[in-house]
Amino acid sequence: MTRPHAQSARPSAARPDPRPAAPPEPGAAAAPSGPEPGLLAAFEAAKGFMPRHEGLALYAAARRAARLGHPLLEVGTYCGRSTLLLADAARRAGVTAVTVDHHRGSEEQQPGWEYHDRELVDPAVGRMDTLPAFRRTVHAAGLEEHVLALVGRSPQAAAVWRAPLGLVFIDGGHTEEHARADYVGWVPHLADGGLLLIHDVFPDPADGGRAPFHLYLRALASGAFAEEPGTGSLRVLRRTGRGW
Numbered sequence: 001m002t003r004p005h006a007q008s009a010r011p012s013a014a015r016p017d018p019r020p021a022a023p024p025e026p027g028a029a030a031a032p033s034g035p036e037p038g039l040l041a042a043f044e045a046a047k048g049f050m051p052r053h054e055g056l057a058l059y060a061a062a063r064r065a066a067r068l069g070h071p072l073l074e075v076g077t078y079c080g081r082s083t084l085l086l087a088d089a090a091r092r093a094g095v096t097a098v099t100v101d102h103h104r105g106s107e108e109q110q111p112g113w114e115y116h117d118r119e120l121v122d123p124a125v126g127r128m129d130t131l132p133a134f135r136r137t138v139h140a141a142g143l144e145e146h147v148l149a150l151v152g153r154s155p156q157a158a159a160v161w162r163a164p165l166g167l168v169f170i171d172g173g174h175t176e177e178h179a180r181a182d183y184v185g186w187v188p189h190l191a192d193g194g195l196l197l198i199h200d201v202f203p204d205p206a207d208g209g210r211a212p213f214h215l216y217l218r219a220l221a222s223g224a225f226a227e228e229p230g231t232g233s234l235r236v237l238r239r240t241g242r243g244w
């Protein structure tokens with residue numbers, strides 16, 4: 001189970017103009033700049049679980065990882081809050097953000113659970129459906145053409161994926177089974193020098209569920225990753241070897 005984060009209102013103002021792809025940035029010398037105010041406002045207006053300080057860290061990592069020239073992959077789209085940051089980083093580097101979700105919600109988001117949002121239930125189906133909210137979020141930010149949304153189960157998507165990835169951000173199901181499947185499905189595709197980010201890593205069980213923490217320990221134990229500074233519950237690891 002994740003630690004509670006503020007959920008804010010859905011973005012209301014649509015901005016129909018898609019933003020053009022920026023040319024790839026030359027070299028890796030300069031530190032990437034932070035998100036523009038409009039992007040940060042869209043992030044904060046979107047429903048989701050990531051607090052601002054972790055969003056800024058995710059964005060900085062995505063900007064660096066995007067320089068490798070490979071897609072940036074997210075497991076756990078929800079309503080697109082964190083996806084926006086990956087999409088803008090991808091746009092600036094001329095790559096694509098890929099985000100995977102079945103859009104039926106995680107265990108803790110189901111009716112009767114702590115993170116359920118009844119506004120996200122499709123009355124025709126009687127189940128959660130975060131896909132419409134995700135589409136509104138990305139459209140309002142003008143980032144549609146920089147995101148490839150895979151709608152389905154993460155292990156199924158990983159099983160057909162073949163391309164190297166510049167970044168893998170794991171923020172999907174938080175059971176041991178789902179988290180492990182995300183790790184073994186996607187991490188093998190992470191390119192040399194690519195970044196593995198894991199959300200909701202809580203060393204103290206009193207703060208949240210164990211599965212993301214176990215992924216973090218597994219990555220460190222593999223000897224294939226070097227840890228970089230993280231923020232809050234967001235851990236950042238750079239691939240330095242071929243294992244996982």
Ligand SMILES: C[S@@+](CC[C@H](N)C(=O)[O-])C[C@H]1O[C@@H](n2cnc3c(N)ncnc32)[C@H](O)[C@@H]1O
Nearest residue numbers: 048076078081082101102105106153154172173
């Ligand atoms: C914690 S939310 C993601 C939050 C999002 N990254 C954000 O910051 O706003 C987790 C999401 O993972 C999705 N999910 C859980 N298990 C999944 C699986 N096995 N395959 C695909 N999506 C899954 C849920 O539907 C849910 O939308």
